[in-house]
Amino acid sequence: MSDQTPNPAPSARRSILSTLEVDTRLLGMIGAFVVIALAFQMWTGFKAIPDVMNPIAWFSEGRFMTPRNIFNLSIQTVSVAIMATGMVFVIVTRHIDLSVGALLATTTAVMGMTQTQILPNALGLELGHPLIPWITILAGLLTGALIGGFQGYLIGYQAIPAFIVTLGGLLIWRNVAWHMTDGQTIGPLNETYMLFGGINGTLGVFWSWVVGLLAAVASAVGLLLARRNKVRHEFPVKPVWAEGALIAIVVAAILGFVAVMNAYSVPDRVVARDFERWGCEVAEGCTAGYGIPYSVLLLIAVAIVMTIIAQRTRLGRYIFATGGNPDAAELSGINTKLLTVKIFAMVGVLCALGGIVASARLGYHTNDIGILDELRVIAAAVIGGTALAGGVGTIYGAIIGALIMQSLQSGMAMVGVDAPYQNIVVGFVLVLAVWIDIQYRKLSGAK
Structure with a gap:
């Protein structure tokens, strides 16, 4: 009979994931995207400086991210x-x-x-x-x-x-x-x-931050309201620290995305054509960022509507019920x-x-x-x-x-x-x- 005790790490990891109520499929897909992004960042960096055998330099010179x-x-x-x-x-x-x-x-x-x-x-x-x-x-x-x-x-x-x-x-x-x-x-x-x-068609830097902040606040409020509804109906809820961690991750993701969109600078020649559109009084010395594209906002709107249909409407329930067992x-x-x-x-x-x-x-x-x-x-x-x-x-x-x-x-x-x-x-x-x-x-x- 062995005196060794089982390694608690896997069960601890499972406990953390279950406490946070993390969708493991979502986590896996995000992980796959991160791996793809890192791989191409390194690869494009290596293509830029093939004579330098330095992974850190490859990452910094990469063009994918x-x-x-x-x-x-x-x-x-x-x-x-x-x-x-x-x-x-x-x-x-x-x-x-x-x-x-x-x-x-x-x-x-x-x-x-x-x-x-x-x-x-x-x-x-x-x-x-x-x-x-x-x-x-x-x-x-x-x-x-x-x-x-x-x-x-x-x-x-x-x-x-x-x-x-x-x-x-x-x-x-x-x-x-x-x-x-x-x-x-x-x-x-x-x-x-x-x-x-x-x-x-983009929002520009200022309105992108406005939309991003509103989206971050709305997401945080939505998560808190969902928690309150669960408590009201006596459903199990995540610990306060887990709820706070989830809100922090969501807010950071939203604001991080906005920051990246705003960091893409409009070329000087484009600004010079219509500097007032980019919030500048004169063309010389004017710098501007594109911000969030309207097409991305359209995708977000579609995603919200389709998610509501899937999760909150009779049509959505019928769709998934039919897919689960059409005869029934x-x-x-x-x-x-x-x-x-x-x-x-x-x-x-x-x-x-x-x-x-x-x-x-x-x-x-x-x-x-x-x-x-x-x-x-x-x-x-x-x-x-x-x-x-x-x-x-x-x-x-x-x-x-x-x-x-x-x-x-x-x-x-x-x-x-x-x-x-x-x-x-x-x-x-x-x-x-x-x-x-x-x-x-x-x-x-x-x-």
Whole structure:
């Protein structure tokens, strides 16, 4: 019989994590992103000074974790992340949508034609008219909702498998977009519309700090109110120190993100063109930061709305109940056919929102816009922990999954990895993420 006592470290770690009520999947995804960021920071530093055998120098000379790259990474992630939030609901209900990239192309074609040809020719509105962008966006959202709802009707009421309907949609809507534009690039687009693209539309330093502080206060208040509600209903709560630590982490993350966005300086030549826009009285000596892009704010708004739908509404409960056991959900009175229509219509609207960001960032509608986005969106949702078996998925997980995907692609492009090899790595990561999810479920006893 051994006199050795068991090592208390693992149980202590588990106790801390359980006390903080930390989502281990979320922690794992954040850890994966940090590892990717550090790896590419070192790699780009080594590429800059290959003759210096000093890891610290490599890290300091790296380009991946600079404010400029993080800013660009954030605006590049938005379009896929917006659509991935909808893909979570699709996969949770045991369906799949292969048409999101093509649907994005169709909605951007509609919006491009609306603002450059339909409204000017039909109503005599010039491209700079203040109503142009909002009518355009409304047309795109309605188009996405109608197409998505129609596909949902075929799946829900006509019992055609989602794989077949959306595979057909991939072929149909991509070529509908081509037909609408005669295969031409449509643009330039309205200036107000292009504010949603990223670098053309940002809050600036001052308003970014205002928004960041308001978000930090709102997050802290929300966590405290949630704790008070648990106490009122006699649910178990975290210790005060754990609640304080969580609030501190959330506030630090928000303010840290704002600081990084503000640290990306506007080039002097750009400031000189319109120095008053950047809060300067004269162009000489004026320095300014971009701040938070409007497209990132749009993603945050979408994430909040989709999270509320998932966690606080009857629709969200029906979605997860149907994904957990479709037969039981139908027997309990849930109209699963209508639910399918609603989910795919919602995805159509999100494709239109993603299309706004994508086309505004380019400044044009192009024939190849959204190509392979369906694979990126599905990969983001799966990497973010959405189970292909249905019933399990989170909105924040899909967004972090999209960020991980974009980080891999951006980092590999920065170090000179050819596009075919980038796709090989992304495919390997997707398979690895599913394997890890399966192993996690086996170990945790989750279904």
